[in-house]
Amino acid sequence: MSLKLPGLPYALNALEPHLSARTLEFHYGKHHQAYVDNGNKLLADSDLAGLAMEEIMRRTADDAGKAGIFNNVAQVWNHSFYWQGMKPGGGGQPGGRIAELIKADLGGFDQFVAEFKNAGATQFGSGWAWLVLAEGKLGVTKTPNAENPLTRGMVPLLTMDVWEHAYYLDYQNRRPDYMATFLEKLVNWDFVNANLAKLTSS
Template sequence: MSLLLPDLPYALNALEPHLSARTLEFHHGKHHRAYVDNGNKLLADSELKDRTMEEIMGQTAGDASRAGIFNNVAQVWNHSFYWQCLKPGGGGPATGKIAELISQDLGGFDKFVEEFKNAGATQFGSGWAWLVLADGKLKVTKTPNAENPLTQGMKPLLTMDVWEHAYYLDYQNRRPDYIATFLEHLVNWDFVNANLG
């Protein structure tokens, strides 16, 4: 299969004023596109080229000789997932089944917010903050660079990109402000609930 750049599920300006059209234009149109293009070049002559992204990540994670393939494919997966985690008019307290699980497994929504903010703020350098299912329970975690919880046996439910290209045009070095805005105004809880499937 070829890696594809998915269309955004909303207009470039749909997340304003929280994320600008300019940020989405660069993040989706340049950064995400580069991972797709580079990944396809690296996979062109590989025996992995007909595998799913999940299979490719599973077979290349931790293999230094295939780091280029892993990094690009995982970043395509991570970004494609991230765009779905955002929606115009999103954010605020969780709704539906995920709200019940957050209370049950994490001690309430405020505790989740505290843990998720901490995961995003303390991820040194580039990476991701995640809400995942691990052994049947919710867990907040973080990964560096292109790493993905799937390769550690966890099921991603929500992610927040904390690479600088995700927020720098709008927030400069104020990552905590971006994180707070993500939680208060952007999270797509319907998508998170759908992932519980």
Template structure:
């Protein structure tokens, strides 16, 4: 069961001017594709080849002997999730059950935004900021490098990539500007709401 590189859920120009065509081409077609290819090469002719990628990620997390497989598996999965976390004309505020849950668990949407920005800005080096469901409660978390909340038994609802290749062509070293833009112009709240409903 090889893991297929998913097509972007929108055109390469659809997120401009916030994320450029060039960034999406490099990020999806080069970075993401490489993780997928290396993962498939690593699991070929092993018992992992028949398992869903999520199962593999959870099974080998923390196993130093399988760190290379884990890094490529988790990065392949994280990026697929990241593309769906954005949409053209995204951002704004969520509605319905998701909005109520954010208010209940964070106190307000603004407090969620503050926590999410903080997670993204303070992730030292490469990594991810997440909105997760943890034992029924919404939480903001961050992970380094390839790690993701699946390994902690949490349900990912939203992610923001803060590896430099996600934003450097468009924002250079101004990660806070990218984070602000991600929240106000790019977040796909419909995707987040679907993930919450399915959790």
């Protein structure tokens, strides 16, 4: 398979006023597209061409000689996952299975919010904050640059992009404001519950 830029699950302006159409035009249309284009160029002459993104990521995660492939493929995966984790009218407290697990494994929604914001705030430079399933329990973690919890045996359920290009046009250097808005106004908890459902049905 070649890498492809997936369609967004909403219009470019659908997340306004929380994330502007201009941010999505650059973030999705320029940055995400560039990872797709660069990844395809690097994979073209590679023995990894044709593999699923998850498999490529696992095979290249700790191989310095294939860092370019890993970085671009992982960024395609990470961004595709990130877009799905937001929706118009999202955010706030979840319902369903994820609400039960947040209470049982993380001590409640307020504790989750504090941990998730802390993961994003303490990720120095570029990276990601994640809600994951690890050894059967929910956890919050962070990764730098393009790294993904999949390569460490965790299952991603939700991610928040904390690269500056994710929020700078709307929030400038106010990463905490962006993170608060993400949790209060944007998170697609239906997507998170769907990810959990896939795990129990497989």
